[in-house]
Amino acid sequence: xxENREQFRPPEHPTDHFLLTTVVGSYPKPKWLxxxxxxxxxDESGFTDGHLHEAEDDACRVITNEHERAGLDxxxxxxxxxxxxxxxxxHRIDGYEFNGPVKVWGHNYFDKPSVTEEVAYDEPWLVDExxxxxxxxxxxxxxxxxxxxxLANWSFNEAYDDEEALAYDLADLVNEEIExxxxxxxxxxxxxxxxxxxxxDDHAIVGECLERIAxxxxxxxxxxxxxxYGDYSRIYPEINEFPIxxxxxxxxxxxxxxxxxxxxxxxxxxxxxxxxxxxVAEVEPVEDIKENIKEGxxxxxxxxxxxxxxxxxxxxPREVAYGKMENMVQAARELESELDAGEVDVGYAGxxxxxxx
Numbered sequence: 203x204x205e206n207r208e209q210f211r212p213p214e215h216p217t218d219h220f221l222l223t224t225v226v227g228s229y230p231k232p233k234w235l236x237x238x239x240x241x242x243x244x245d246e247s248g249f250t251d252g253h254l255h256e257a258e259d260d261a262c263r264v265i266t267n268e269h270e271r272a273g274l275d276x277x278x279x280x281x282x283x284x285x286x287x288x289x290x291x292x293h294r295i296d297g298y299e300f301n302g303p304v305k306v307w308g309h310n311y312f313d314k315p316s317v318t319e320e321v322a323y324d325e326p327w328l329v330d331e332x333x334x335x336x337x338x339x340x341x342x343x344x345x346x347x348x349x350x351x352x353l354a355n356w357s358f359n360e361a362y363d364d365e366e367a368l369a370y371d372l373a374d375l376v377n378e379e380i381e382x383x384x385x386x387x388x389x390x391x392x393x394x395x396x397x398x399x400x401x402x403d404d405h406a407i408v409g410e411c412l413e414r415i416a417x418x419x420x421x422x423x424x425x426x427x428x429x430x431y432g433d434y435s436r437i438y439p440e441i442n443e444f445p446i447x448x449x450x451x452x453x454x455x456x457x458x459x460x461x462x463x464x465x466x467x468x469x470x471x472x473x474x475x476x477x478x479x480x481x482v483a484e485v486e487p488v489e490d491i492k493e494n495i496k497e498g499x500x501x502x503x504x505x506x507x508x509x510x511x512x513x514x515x516x517x518x519p520r521e522v523a524y525g526k527m528e529n530m531v532q533a534a535r536e537l538e539s540e541l542d543a544g545e546v547d548v549g550y551a552g553x554x555x556x557x558x559x
Contacts, residue, residue, distance in 0.1 A: 228514030229280030399432025476512030
């Protein structure tokens with residue numbers, strides 16, 4: 203699974219070993235962008251669509267630059283133009299309607315959409331966003347997309363016989379969007395499927411969705427699957443059959459209690475491992491992050507390991523989010539040097555398998 207990974211190694215990388223560093227997607231918005239959103243929603247403010255787009259452009263420049271200053275190998279724009287991971291896409295897919303917020307837990311509300319007719323692809327969802335970000339970035343750009351299973355599972359279904367049929371139609375639309383992104387130059391696509399961890403018995407549906415998503419996508423385009431929280435033993439080893447290059451898991455928050463689930467020497471995709479906790483508003487020391495990265499070396503060798511935060515960082519204070527990224531990159535670079543020097547014991551289970559006589 204490593205062939206399309208080398209394209210993200212920076213030129214003149216100083217070590218033989220390379221741990222790819224990136225982020226999952228979301229990042230804290232500048233406070234002035236939140237203020238701009240509020241003004242845009244106020245009909246009496248005079249704050250136009252054009253004013254909001256200018257503010258979003260500025261925020262994308264700032265956050266993309268922030269990711270590059272932290273040293274990330276692959277950046278995103280922090281999803282500055284997005285509000286919520288389902289709502290953003292539902293507004294762009296024909297067949298969805300919004301009927302007001304739904305209470306989901308405590309005092310939190312979610313503007314849960316309804317599918318009222320067969321879904322259809324109209325205009326590109328993310329191509330403009332990707333082209334803008336690549337225009338201001340000096341490093342490769344990753345594109346996160348909410349997956350079809352989550353888009354189906356977190357919506358009211360008023361048009362299809364069942365959620366499975368809806369998910370498959372949405373998967374076809376995601377495939378169409380990825381084709382547009384590939385034409386625009388995208389080489390790293392991340393499918394976000396948080397619903398998989400909450401309904402793991404449906405991994406077969408997610409697998410079929412991914413087959414549709416990945417259909418005819420060129421081999422040099424890296425497809426990742428991000429699944430946050432949950433009991434991963436309920437979807438492993440089934441994920442080995444998924445047509446993905448990389449499986450991104452949230453284990454730092456659980457102190458890597460589930461790492462052994464994957465450390466059987468049979469793990470097929472590359473591993474993207476969360477090595478800083480997106481739920482804790484403290485910056486982990488570099489030495490602690492290095493130990494977290496080593497947990498991933500129990501599952502895959504260094505050339506198949508990507509390091510990132512556990513999940514999106516949008517709920518953290520911005521200075522904390524930046525500190526986590528900066529320390530994460532430093533930890534990866536130090537560990538690469540130690541791997542070159544033979545100072546790190548790679549615990550990869552596949553490397554320890556006895557040779558056949």
